[in-house]
Amino acid sequence: MTRSTAIIGFFLLALRASGGPYAPAAGQAGSTAIAHDDPGLIAWGSSVGQVVRGPFDISDPESPLASFGNPNPAVLGPADGFNPSTGEPLTDPNRVVSLGDGGALTVLFDQPIFNGPSWDFAVFENAFNNTFLELAFVEVFDGGTWARFPTNSLTQTAIQIDQASGINNGIDPTEIDGFAGKYRAGFGTPFDLSALAGTPGFNLDHIVAVRVIDVVGSLDPTYARKDSAGRTINDPWPTPFATGGFDLDAIGAFHVVPEPQAALTLLAGILGLALRRPRL
Ligand SMILES: [Ca+2]
Ligand SMILES: [Ca+2]
Ligand SMILES: [Ca+2]
Numbered sequence: 066m067t068r069s070t071a072i073i074g075f076f077l078l079a080l081r082a083s084g085g086p087y088a089p090a091a092g093q094a095g096s097t098a099i100a101h102d103d104p105g106l107i108a109w110g111s112s113v114g115q116v117v118r119g120p121f122d123i124s125d126p127e128s129p130l131a132s133f134g135n136p137n138p139a140v141l142g143p144a145d146g147f148n149p150s151t152g153e154p155l156t157d158p159n160r161v162v163s164l165g166d167g168g169a170l171t172v173l174f175d176q177p178i179f180n181g182p183s184w185d186f187a188v189f190e191n192a193f194n195n196t197f198l199e200l201a202f203v204e205v206f207d208g209g210t211w212a213r214f215p216t217n218s219l220t221q222t223a224i225q226i227d228q229a230s231g232i233n234n235g236i237d238p239t240e241i242d243g244f245a246g247k248y249r250a251g252f253g254t255p256f257d258l259s260a261l262a263g264t265p266g267f268n269l270d271h272i273v274a275v276r277v278i279d280v281v282g283s284l285d286p287t288y289a290r291k292d293s294a295g296r297t298i299n300d301p302w303p304t305p306f307a308t309g310g311f312d313l314d315a316i317g318a319f320h321v322v323p324e325p326q327a328a329l330t331l332l333a334g335i336l337g338l339a340l341r342r343p344r345l
Contacts, residue, residue, distance in 0.1 A: 085219045085240035090195035091252040096238075098252035099187040099317075101144040106187065106253075106317035108178075113137050114171030114274055116162075121305040123166035123281055123288050131165025133308040134158045140172055144189040146314030147250035154191040154250040156308065161191050164201070164279040164310040166288075166302075171206075171276040172316045177330070178205075180258035180269035181320030187253030188245035188277060189314040196235030200244040200282070200300045201311040202290075203256060206274040212264045214256055216243035218298040225284050226301050236300065243293070245277050246311055253317060271322075271330070279311040 091098035099106070113136040120128035134140075139162045146161040147154050155161075164170060178186055192198050204213045219240040220226070226234060238247050247254040258269040280290045282300025289297045304310055322330065 084237055087217070087239050087242040088247075090238050091248045096248075097184075097255055098248040099184070099255050101147075101149075101189065101251050101253070103187075103317075105319045106143075108174065108176055108318040108321040109143050110141050110172035110275070110316045111175040112173045113140060114173050114276075115169070116171070117169045119165030119168030119279055119281075119310055121165060121307070121309050122303045124283065124285065124303070125305075128305070129307075131163045131168060131307055131309045134160075134162030134312075136162050136170060140170060140313045140315060142315065144251065144253065144315035144317065146189065146191040146312070149251070152249070152251050154193050161312045161314050163308040163312050164277070166281045166304075166310055167279050167290075168310055169276055169278040170313055171274050173274050174272070174318060174321065176321040176324060177270070178258070178272040178275075178318045179320050179322055183257060183319075184255035185258045185272075185320050186275065186316060186318040187255045188275070188316050189251075189253040190246040190248075191250040191312045191314050192246065192248070193250065195238065195249050197301065198236045198238070198241075198246050199304070199311045200236070200241065200246040200280040200298065201277040201313075202280060203243075203245050204276040204278065205258070205261070205272045206276070207268040207271050208273055210264075210267055211276070212261045212267050214243050214260055215293040216298075217241065217294065218244070218292040218296055220299040222284055222297045222299050226282060226299050228301060228304065234301075244280065250314070253315075275316050277311060277313055
């Protein structure tokens with residue numbers, strides 16, 4: 066970074082010091098952060114679906130793929146990607162999985178998540194502070210269709226957020242909404258399925274899988290990812306190491322269909338398939 070871009074960055078930051086319209090960091094008034102031990106979290110991811118690792122650096126055709134973490138067991142069960150006494154993230158391959166640029170990971174739930182009052186599930190990343198955040202899109206699957214939660218990124222796009230910059234290396238959580246990774250390790254970002262109401266034919270009460278997809282934070286239009294309003298998303302980039310990209314710790318649910326009902330739903334599905342007559 067040149068001196069002049071650093072100075073411009075400083076003024077941009079100063080201009081934005083008042084922050085954006087969305088919920089602030091964990092522990093601040095109005096935050097939506099979900100503590101890892103929130104008693105409302107009654108179920109956690111039960112198995113791993115598709116895993117697609119992204120490269121260390123999407124702009125480098127020779128780039129290896131991110132490789133850190135063993136999806137099973139790292140992303141299953143309760144959030145554990147941090148030291149509960151200090152809040153520090155734990156770099157342990159059995160606790161978190163790194164996705165790399167644009168990588169994706171699907172977590173399956175034995176008992177489908179449904180759209181209950183307020184938040185329905187929360188995604189846990191392992192950020193080491195409130196502003197060095199790595200973001201992911203979140204999609205849910207109702208057994209037939211995928212739907213993506215709407216996103217908003219108001220982060221400045223004049224200067225690339227990167228690992229090295231001392232002046233402009235963060236995301237203000239009040240400027241982002243609808244992404245996983247909004248909160249530091251030990252705190253989940255909550256999602257309310259009501260945000261997807263109106264998606265044609267989509268069943269908000271039968272979510273069997275949740276997929277997180279790393280946001281490639283590059284400002285280069287060749288690689289840049291966009292929010293729901295078409296704005297480029299600024300996010301730490303490049304992150305050229307085995308642990309690059311979004312790091313998934315866990316996904317916990319607030320509302321899941323109780324076991325017997327889940328079994329009945331499954332049975333009904335099997336019967337439905339068995340009774341379905343071939344179309345002539
Ligand atoms: Ca809900
Ligand atoms: Ca990323
Ligand atoms: Ca974990």
